[in-house]
Amino acid sequence: MNLKGILSVAGRTDTGKVRSHNEDFLGENLDIGLVALADGMGGYKSGEVASELAISTVLSELGERIPKLTPGELDPQTGYSNESLAVREAIIRANEKIYQKGLDDPECRGMGTTLVLAVLYNNQVTIAHVGDSRMYRYRSSKLEQVTVDHTFLQELVDRGYYTQEEADASLNRNLVTRALGIQPTTAVDIREDIVIPGDIYLLCSDGLTDMVDDQEISNIVSEFRDNLDKIAENLVECANVKGGRDNISVLLAQPTKAFPEKKRWNTNLKKIFGQ
Numbered sequence: 020m021n022l023k024g025i026l027s028v029a030g031r032t033d034t035g036k037v038r039s040h041n042e043d044f045l046g047e048n049l050d051i052g053l054v055a056l057a058d059g060m061g062g063y064k065s066g067e068v069a070s071e072l073a074i075s076t077v078l079s080e081l082g083e084r085i086p087k088l089t090p091g092e093l094d095p096q097t098g099y100s101n102e103s104l105a106v107r108e109a110i111i112r113a114n115e116k117i118y119q120k121g122l123d124d125p126e127c128r129g130m131g132t133t134l135v136l137a138v139l140y141n142n143q144v145t146i147a148h149v150g151d152s153r154m155y156r157y158r159s160s161k162l163e164q165v166t167v168d169h170t171f172l173q174e175l176v177d178r179g180y181y182t183q184e185e186a187d188a189s190l191n192r193n194l195v196t197r198a199l200g201i202q203p204t205t206a207v208d209i210r211e212d213i214v215i216p217g218d219i220y221l222l223c224s225d226g227l228t229d230m231v232d233d234q235e236i237s238n239i240v241s242e243f244r245d246n247l248d249k250i251a252e253n254l255v256e257c258a259n260v261k262g263g264r265d266n267i268s269v270l271l272a273q274p275t276k277a278f279p280e281k282k283r284w285n286t287n288l289k290k291i292f293g294q
Contacts, residue, residue: 020090020140022052025278029247030056030270033255035226036263042066042132043224043268046074051085052139053078054272058152058224060198061130065121069132069200072120073113077136080109090280091141102138103145103209110134110147110199110207117200131198135166135222137272139214141280146210150198153228155236156212157219157244162237165210169197219244220272223254226265230258247271 026049034041042059044067057073059066084105092101113134121127133150146154151168172194199205219240227236235257243249251269258267 020052020278020280021050022139022274022278023049025274025276026052026139027247027273027275028054028271029251030268031251031255032268033259033263033266035266036259038266040064040067041266042070043226043266044070044074045268045270046078047270047272048078048082051081052278053081053085053136054220054222054270055134055136056152056222056224056268056270057132057134057199058150058226058266058268059130059132061127065127065130066132068120068127069117069130072117073132073134073199076113076116077106077109077134080112081105081138084109085138085140091143099209100140100143100145100211102140102143103147103211106136106138106145106147107207107209110136110149111205114149114199114205115203118203121200129201131200133195133224134199137220137222139272139274139278142214142277144212144214144220146212147207149205149207150195152222152224155221155223155233157221157237157240158215158217160241162233162240164233165212166208168195169208170195214274214278216274216276218274219247219250221250222270222272224266224268226263226267227254227258227269229265230261230263230267247273 030045032043044057046055057070059070088101133152135148135152138145148166154166239253254269255267
């Protein structure tokens with residue numbers, strides 16, 4: 020559904036203080052309520068090929084598929100919304116394209132990218148990610164991480180070998196266990212949730228979270244919660260002040276009012292006539 024005028028969006032991407040070029044990529048399509056962020060990896064400039072290909076593929080695939088769906092309709096076999104299934108298929112398609120590009124172009128061999136995205140529809144959101152780019156939700160003055168990093172260190176935390184505090188202090192927290200383009204297939208984590216007007220969704224690359232802890236992120240979001248551009252600007256500036264060791268990218272989305280799907284006439288007629 021078209022969320023222009025309902026969904027406020029702001030983003031910023033920065034090379035940082037150490038890297039020579041930027042391998043992060045941002046994308047949005049308010050016609051379908053989509054925001055997406057990718058953090059590329061690989062040889063010289065191939066990471067940015069992977070991240071741009073990931074974003075362009077999901078924008079294209081979902082831009083074609085989602086307008087054809089009845090918002091919020093559930094798939095009877097999986098119980099997920101059809102939007103969520105479309106998101107999963109689009110990300111799998113992006114993985115295939117990046118992997119094939121790596122096979123076809125020697126300069127891109129071994130490239131990959133993380134990806135995190137959200138699609139908002141019918142007062143709901145589908146959140147999907149692969150890798151360690153994150154999504155946070157700020158609601159009722161509380162910041163919550165809603166994705167789980169696909170990293171070796173996070174797996175150790177999940178198994179009880181590390182505490183979260185020990186993991187946050189580790190120098191080896193960026194070894195990802197999942198990314199697009201590395202293997203012919205990939206698993207995609209999907210989460211569905213209810214949206215409340217005023218929620219702020221923050222998508223970010225690890226260039227932010229490696230430099231700025233969750234409490235600092237929360238403080239910045241809280242201070243500038245009425246101005247998404249200011250949040251983006253201050254988050255990137257904070258990461259750079261602390262060293263900017265990687266590319267830094269943030270993308271924020273905030274629904275300003277409810278957006279229920281209007282019932283379609285043909286659906287209502289079918290109910291009236293018992294069809």
